[in-house]
Amino acid sequence: MTDYRAGFVSFVGRPNVGKSTLTNALVGEKVAITSSKPQTTRRAIRGIVHRSYGQLIVVDTPGLHRPRTLLGERLNSLVQSTLGDVDVIGFCVPADEAIGPGDRFINEQLDQYPRAKKVAIVTKTDAAGKARVAQQLLAVSQLREWDAIIPVSAPRGEQLDVLVDELLQLMPQSEHPLYPAETTTDEDTAERIAEFVREAALEGVSDELPHSIAVTVDDMIEREDKDLLEVYANLYVERDSQKGIIIGKGGARLREVGERARGQIEALLGRRVYLALHVKVAKDWQRDPKQLGRLGF
Numbered sequence: 319m320t321d322y323r324a325g326f327v328s329f330v331g332r333p334n335v336g337k338s339t340l341t342n343a344l345v346g347e348k349v350a351i352t353s354s355k356p357q358t359t360r361r362a363i364r365g366i367v368h369r370s371y372g373q374l375i376v377v378d379t380p381g382l383h384r385p386r387t388l389l390g391e392r393l394n395s396l397v398q399s400t401l402g403d404v405d406v407i408g409f410c411v412p413a414d415e416a417i418g419p420g421d422r423f424i425n426e427q428l429d430q431y432p433r434a435k436k437v438a439i440v441t442k443t444d445a446a447g448k449a450r451v452a453q454q455l456l457a458v459s460q461l462r463e464w465d466a467i468i469p470v471s472a473p474r475g476e477q478l479d480v481l482v483d484e485l486l487q488l489m490p491q492s493e494h495p496l497y498p499a500e501t502t503t504d505e506d507t508a509e510r511i512a513e514f515v516r517e518a519a520l521e522g523v524s525d526e527l528p529h530s531i532a533v534t535v536d537d538m539i540e541r542e543d544k545d546l547l548e549v550y551a552n553l554y555v556e557r558d559s560q561k562g563i564i565i566g567k568g569g570a571r572l573r574e575v576g577e578r579a580r581g582q583i584e585a586l587l588g589r590r591v592y593l594a595l596h597v598k599v600a601k602d603w604q605r606d607p608k609q610l611g612r613l614g615f
């Protein structure tokens with residue numbers, strides 16, 4: 319028997335508590351997009367954390383909530399099958415907000431996954447004073463018997479190694495790593511690019527529009543003569559009126575979105591990229607099974 323451990327962990331919690339930010343900080347690379355809009359995450363992304371003594375595979379989920387659309391239902395069943403499979407569930411609550419009905423609802427849902435060990439993670443400790451953090455740790459400890467309770471700050475990198483070690487200790491022993499050493503995610507490049515575009519498009523839009531945005535990458539063309547990668551992406555919204563908002567006056571907003579996304583893509587690929595964005599209307603796609611399928615849900 320070796321002492322090497324490897325397994326799967328999933329972070330759950332209300333929207334916006336910092337699950338994606340934590341995933342990226344642990345992996346050390348941007349594998350999950352983040353935004354200040356709730357419910358940004360739509361896919362189960364595996365971020366992989368490597369240590370000489372183990373491997374953590376982080377499965378990022380869209381978060382448990384009461385579904386209002388077909389997209390919401392599909393996302394919920396994605397969460398349920400994910401949580402049924404993982405070794406550890408990390409329940410995230412932010413240090414700077416009191417525990418409320420939303421947190422209690424999710425905590426109760428965790429009873430449905432008896433196989434998984436359960437760890438409480440108090441996030442955003444940088445946004446709260448010491449006394450507040452201590453108070454939150456106490457409040458969390460009263461929710462259930464946790465295998466561990468750990469406060470972290472992702473942007474400051476505080477307590478991240480402690481969290482990784484605690485999580486690894488709860489993982490099953492493994493003869494081998496589950497993924498090769500260089501891998502940080504199992505999403506392919508096109509999926510990651512589409513997510514970067516969606517993240518850029520989410521910036522500065524409000525109300526129901528964030529949920530209406532979907533992105534596909536339809537073509538990537540290698541231009542060896544120019545040492546350039548051409549990327550053709552479609553940005554879908556649900557209504558004509560939303561199209562105008564995304565494009566902006568004289569196309570100004572769409573240009574900004576393209577610039578921001580291109581910066582991220584070039585950083586990811588380490589090379590020059592030409593990004594062409596087209597905005598299309600897919601009427602009410604969140605409620606339409608056929609269109610959901612086409613958009614990858």
Ligand SMILES: Nc1nc2c(ncn2[C@@H]2O[C@H](COP(=O)(O)OP(=O)(O)OP(=O)(O)O)[C@@H](O)[C@H]2O)c(=O)[nH]1
Binds near residue numbers: 334338353358381
């Ligand atoms: N101050 C502070 N802000 C944080 C921290 N972690 C996340 N945030 C901010 O909180 C917001 C939400 O973060 P996300 O990581 O997208 O939250 P999430 O829980 O993944 O959200 P969903 O994908 O919507 O479920 C963003 O604006 C982050 O910058 C933290 O440790 N400290």
